[in-house]
Amino acid sequence: MNKSRFEAFSDGVFAIAITLLVLAFALPQPHLGTNRELATALFAMWPELIAYALSFGVIGIMWQNHHALFRLVERIDRPTIVWNLLLLAGTAFIPFATRTLGEYPAMHASAFLYGLVLTETATCYNLMLNHLIRVGAFDERVSEATLAATVRAYRVGWAVYAAATLLALVLPVASFAAYVAIAVYYLIPRGVDADI
Amino acid sequence: MNKSRFEAFSDGVFAIAITLLVLAFALPQPHLGTNRELATALFAMWPELIAYALSFGVIGIMWQNHHALFRLVERIDRPTIVWNLLLLAGTAFIPFATRTLGEYPAMHASAFLYGLVLTETATCYNLMLNHLIRVGAFDERVSEATLAATVRAYRVGWAVYAAATLLALVLPVASFAAYVAIAVYYLIPRGVDADI
């Protein structure tokens, strides 16, 4: 499998999923008659707006992770493609989870569903990384230390998402806040080392 | 026709169609009042979820086939473009067939429609392959044995999809299960030989 076509396909799914997030916003039906009604309806969309911004950050982070990971990879084999498809299936599901979270921001079911999707993608990232290490798919210039650090970072990410997901069963709004906090944490620029 | 622009356009359609699959999921109308109602509504979407996962696998397999085929091809002529458009028209139709199958998982009409679309794409793949062989569009390093094996594999794929489609007229749920089994079979990684 040609790596550039693999990356282009993945980037396409990331870009489309991130742009479909806007479908979480729907105009009220039936047609409103006054400016005050419209302003009220638009203001009432603030949970959708937070969910939109959250998912934009989440997919943006995933896209960066994907890029950072595959920059170091030399060979794409069949199992990698299957893990990647499972990862993209989770990513492409985010617009629906976002719409659900935006419309039901304080319910256990919507916050749990959202967390499940993020945990699914984190699981795929971890298992795909394990596979890539096992088959020696990385560029030989990538050091053991970099791989070990990446494995640790992915495991922490998985644990954090899983914890926030379980939190949704008890305190959905706190879980929603945790998803936002995690996304902000990962988005804040920090120094990063790279071997190549 | 420049091969890279031909592949980029096809990849675009595959990536968009696969991401549009999420439109099979719709939030219940009108707005639900309790967490229990929302949880029940989300649980009731399990046929949609299976149909979503199925079609994600199906389009993912098609994308891989497309890549594997055109990696060996050197020249893209007009008839190839037309066959490819017919193939993409079937692929782009999958989101609707998926939504129908998800909403009506146990009906003959939806399982038959889904199978028809897969059979259409398999037909296009077979006829496009025949054309490519007839006009000698393959890289000269591709052996006769590879081409013959590809033709056989494509014919088997077509026959399997056609059989599952006909099964829909008798046992729709068995047909649905057959689509899933076929997708899983093709997704499981196996050793693959390649000439180039």
Place this chain on the structure above:
Amino acid sequence: MNKSRFEAFSDGVFAIAITLLVLAFALPQPHLGTNRELATALFAMWPELIAYALSFGVIGIMWQNHHALFRLVERIDRPTIVWNLLLLAGTAFIPFATRTLGEYPAMHASAFLYGLVLTETATCYNLMLNHLIRVGAFDERVSEATLAATVRAYRVGWAVYAAATLLALVLPVASFAAYVAIAVYYLIPRGVDADI
């Protein structure tokens, strides 16, 4: 303006518009209870299916034209970008015109709207071509004869679409049939000469 990024953006719009055509198909509301009802509802979508296939062909032809034209072009200036945006605005509108034509296949207004959109894109192609010739944007290896033949072909295309559009004011179904006939004519592979 970098030509490859210009082409990639245009190809993106073509690929997305062609894949959004599937949104012309909507499942009947409310949920149907029997297989017979579902089969009847799906059969009743044959005008949508013809409109879908028509528009798939139309956008496919436009994408090929775009490729064939810009393969010969060396420089992309600002006016070319503006003409191209107007062309893409017409292309991106096709999913709505298709849905309208599919739902109202025998009405003057829908057939006229569909023709208007095609005539708009044909107009943009003609004016963009005129501009490209006037500013000498073509590769110097492109002969005068090729340019003259392209101008003629574009004018004929425009006239044919405009005539079919006017026909919609009198005989909408004949106009619909004419759109299909034109698309089939352009899709049938024929020998093509190229300078480079």
Place this chain on the structure above:
Amino acid sequence: MNKSRFEAFSDGVFAIAITLLVLAFALPQPHLGTNRELATALFAMWPELIAYALSFGVIGIMWQNHHALFRLVERIDRPTIVWNLLLLAGTAFIPFATRTLGEYPAMHASAFLYGLVLTETATCYNLMLNHLIRVGAFDERVSEATLAATVRAYRVGWAVYAAATLLALVLPVASFAAYVAIAVYYLIPRGVDADI
């Protein structure tokens, strides 16, 4: 971060957002019975059509700006990615703002929302440009004069959009007209200097 993958992802979002604009058009429900009713319904969509054309121009201009800016940039760092995500989040929101403006062309709330989105993207462009200059991310052949001119142009663009947004609180239709005038101004081709 590889610059070409960064640009491809951004171009993908621009292309998808611009093509999703067509979702502002919805067929009237329930199904209309006569050609006159359909023609009337389509004619009544002229505000949607103006909003569609406006947003097509707006996103087209943004895409060009993005290209013109990053053609001069050599290094993409993490803060640039975050600014770019915030910019794309605004861009991907435009289809919803467009639908709102098209359905409520004469209301303060919709014209203000539309302006807010444009002002948000202009703010991101300005802050991203500041960052790129501060960290010296530009190609060394780019002159100080070019950078200073770009900073000025971006500030003027921001001020004009902010002014039109505030105008929406008083005269929504005038604000709508101002958005159109600004887009037409930026789309009209003019001579442009470039260092490289």
